[in-house]
Every structure is written in structure tokens, then in C-alpha cells.
Amino acid sequence: MPIEFNLSTCKNMRELYLYRATxxxxxxxDVISKLGLLERLNLVGCDMLESxxxxxLRLKYLALGRCRRL
Numbered sequence: 483m484p485i486e487f488n489l490s491t492c493k494n495m496r497e498l499y500l501y502r503a504t505x506x507x508x509x510x511x512d513v514i515s516k517l518g519l520l521e522r523l524n525l526v527g528c529d530m531l532e533s534x535x536x537x538x539l540r541l542k543y544l545a546l547g548r549c550r551r552l
Contacts, residue, residue, distance in 0.1 A: 490516050502527040
């Protein structure tokens with residue numbers, strides 16, 4: 483069962499790890515644009531993602547694994 487969560491209030495978040503999350507390309511882009519201090523992003527098994535576009539000066543680490551459509 484999908485769980486809904488709102489990360490837009492987590493402005494100071496520096497690390498985000500999502501495992502088997504049912505997220506979309508649009509959701510991810512929206513969240514990343516609001517997390518200006520994010521330095522590490524790890525996405526594993528996020529099978530709904532098809533393409534990602536990330537523009538961030540602070541992001542230092544990006545890991546993608548088993549995102550089958552990506």
C-alpha cells in the first residue's frame with residue numbers, strides 16, 4: 483500500500499534515501515527543487531521513475547539502483 487509523505491517542509495535535509503518508493507518523475511523533480519541543501523540522493527527500486535532531471539549546485543552524491551524503467 484502506498485504511503486504519502488510531504489518533504490517540502492524539510493528544507494534543511496541533506497540526505498535522502500528512497501527504497502522501493504512509488505514516486506514519479508514529476509514528484510521527484512518537485513521535491514529536489516525544494517531541497518536546496520540536499521547533498522546525497524540514493525534511489526533504489528523506484529520502478530515508476532522513467533527519467534530524472536536534477537539541477538543542484540550542492541548535490542555531491544547520486545546513486546541509482548534497480549530502477550527498472552529509468
